[in-house]
Amino acid sequence: MDCRLGSATNYVEVEQMGMRFKDRAEAGRRLAEGLPQLRERPDTIVLGLARGGVPVAAAAAAELYLPFGAVLVRKLGIPGRDETAFGALAWSQGDVLRIVNRPLKELVLAHGISQSALDAVEAHERAELIRRANRYPGIGHDLRGKTVVLADDGLATGATMRAAVEAVRSGGASTVIAAVPVASLEASTSLARVCDFVMALHTPGKFHAVGAFYDRFEQLSDADVVGQLEGAGASGRK
Numbered sequence: 001m002d003c004r005l006g007s008a009t010n011y012v013e014v015e016q017m018g019m020r021f022k023d024r025a026e027a028g029r030r031l032a033e034g035l036p037q038l039r040e041r042p043d044t045i046v047l048g049l050a051r052g053g054v055p056v057a058a059a060a061a062a063e064l065y066l067p068f069g070a071v072l073v074r075k076l077g078i079p080g081r082d083e084t085a086f087g088a089l090a091w092s093q094g095d096v097l098r099i100v101n102r103p104l105k106e107l108v109l110a111h112g113i114s115q116s117a118l119d120a121v122e123a124h125e126r127a128e129l130i131r132r133a134n135r136y137p138g139i140g141h142d143l144r145g146k147t148v149v150l151a152d153d154g155l156a157t158g159a160t161m162r163a164a165v166e167a168v169r170s171g172g173a174s175t176v177i178a179a180v181p182v183a184s185l186e187a188s189t190s191l192a193r194v195c196d197f198v199m200a201l202h203t204p205g206k207f208h209a210v211g212a213f214y215d216r217f218e219q220l221s222d223a224d225v226v227g228q229l230e231g232a233g234a235s236g237r238k
Contacts, residue, residue, distance in 0.1 A: 021181055026059070031059075035177075038149065047148055071091070075159055091130075091133045135222060145174050147175040152178075154180055156207065162194060180200050182204070
């Protein structure tokens, strides 16, 4: 596969002014329109970052006639500024994979947030990740030698996507594509260094929150995600 998909770089932005999405399913279908080269491609799978990326992945996979599943990730948010991540966790082959933004972590510590507070955040998120690993289907696919499309509903810092990239790489994926409806420029640029290809439909000049680009952006429950994975026959479990 040509990971550039017709571009001179491994990052493509399909910009439209005022771009919005009705919901995550519509966003997934529009992502699929931007990846026609993957339609019915052998040894290719779409994995949604749970929870919000699962409906996106499901819709994209259906349009592309590809199997789909999930990758479990958790953001490590700075206490008091939860939307800003100092790292992230991902479930990978029965283990917890951890990435940390060391410069940001050092800055946070220098501004008075204690190491014990950061440790408490990580302990909480690690426990939640393990809880989901024990419940969610579709998280144990054999990725060796495969092209993996990682889909999410949007990227603010890109921390969880970077953790997901590391997780599927450790699982043996040969090509990793990050595909999102909307992303900050910072996240897109960062991911272009670790992915074979990044597809972002919209990279706004001012990025506030992922949900601002959706008409419907409801919180998803375990039941929502499990039902979608089971209903579409997302096999694979560890």
